[in-house]
Amino acid sequence: MSEPFYITTAIAYPNGKPHIGHAYEAIATDAIARFQRLNGREVCFVTGTDEHGLKMDQTARGLGKETRDLADEMSSYFRQMCATLDISADHFCRTTADNHHKASQAIWKRLEASGDLYLDRYEGWYSVRDEAYYDETELTEGEGGQKLSPQGTPVEWTVEESWFFRLSKYEQPLLDYYAANPEFIRPDSRKNETVKFVEGGLKDLSVSRTSFDWGVKVPGSENHVMYVWLDALTTYISAIGFPDDTEEWRKFWPASVHIIGKDIVRFHTVYWPAFLMSAGLPLPKMVFGHGFLLSRGEKMSKSLGNVVDPMELAELFGVDALRYFLLREVSFGQDGSYSPEAIITRVNADLANSFGNLAQRTLSLIFKNCEGYLPAIHGHHADDQALLELVGNVVSTEIPSHFEDLAMSQALEVWMQAVFACNAYVDVQAPWALKKTDPERMETVLATLFICIAQLAIAVQPFIPGSAAKLLDQMGVPDDVRNYTRAGSHWYSPLAEGGFQIAQPQGLFPRLELPAEEGASA
């Protein structure tokens, strides 16, 4: 029996089209999900859109649309993004779905039953224009002593009826939980921030709004809608059946890991666990806050005009090139920088020149010198053994170990080292020269390379699933071998003896070039 693995992205807020950050998160999460599947785990991968809340309402109004229509449209862009980027999510959830409303109301009732909800008044500085409350410390002094919001809009002291969640009650339980589960918040820098924040004291949380109605209705208080975060976080459990006692629910909760951006760590490491404690449900095992992507080292913003559409990048360079770049170049958990030049350099060096060319030269030699039939092995030399051992170790031990640490860039780094070793081996063995001097030795060398390349292709599937599959198809590697446990088994001889014949090899990773028109989108 394989241990279930439940992983989620954050549930994206779709008041705009997906940006590169959404793509990055989806890709990273997908790579982990794919790895776990290939590692024999039973995986559930959930993503989706968080469509309630004030901002959606405002955005729709600004566009002169119905909020519902905007949500439908925007959510569809996120769904398309997942399809385009080869995101292997099992469920794409929308918080506007009926079952989700039911789940949110169910968790609400649990919080209420725990005595953690009470009706009170929310008081604060409210900006009518922003339709938002601001903390005293955020305000600035305008002309004539008028207090202004960070957006420069006037604010006034306002009182609103609101349900409150007794977050303060969970201050110590949360701290205890962090201490007892050191892996709960990662990376460590995020954990430090969270612990300090909680140690600083928790105030009860306003968890309902009456100022707008785009949300989940509070049971028994129909003029209130639930605070969007309470509703959004609930997606992680409604996605797999909660409140019903479904098979998925029993199998997959608690989640193995929530992959989120560093900007929403608090919601996932303070509010969410507190809600779950109150509801009497187990807590997720890990929350991982990844970094942001910077454009040439600068924050992306609309005013700088450096916001990049991930779909454009995928179209320009290819889905797998984009996936590879992001996972290889950005150390997971830290901020990363990207630029068209960086993508091109990385992908050309690693995928086209090193790995792609390795596959191409090897398969071409087999195609030309063996009529495409997989060559026989006439006894391995020490060099062959050393290469097989190196590649086998990388594939079966090092890459999985880095994946368990969610260190994808390091997994790809060791993968590249194995690729380098293969290229060095080709040059030393020079099978093209052996063709005349020692044909049997040439066959053994090519067979050794074939095995290594197949293993490397199997290992790299989580990162570049489309290209890896194409290569493995060209090589005739059976589906049941394409995983981490069977990659190193003895599948080669049966395949060769079965008479498999490769066709004229096709290059998989074309060398990329800078688009001729630079800055056309500006």
Added chain:
RNA sequence: GGCGAAGUAGCUCAGCUGGUUAGAGCGGUGGAAUCAUAAUCCAUAGGUCGGGGGUUCAAGUCCCUCCUUCGCUACCA
């Protein structure tokens, strides 16, 4: 202001609990090879490890201080 992270070769970064000549990739330079997507392989590049001080037989690796950049400091999400 408080708390935290980071500052290492031209560029992007590795360097865990301190220990022989500080590492990788890319770029640059010089060779080799020609099977392959002119791709590959080998060798090499003399960076005060942000500044200063300290602890130690020994410090990017610990302590103090200063400089720079960044994050968090709750109810928009």
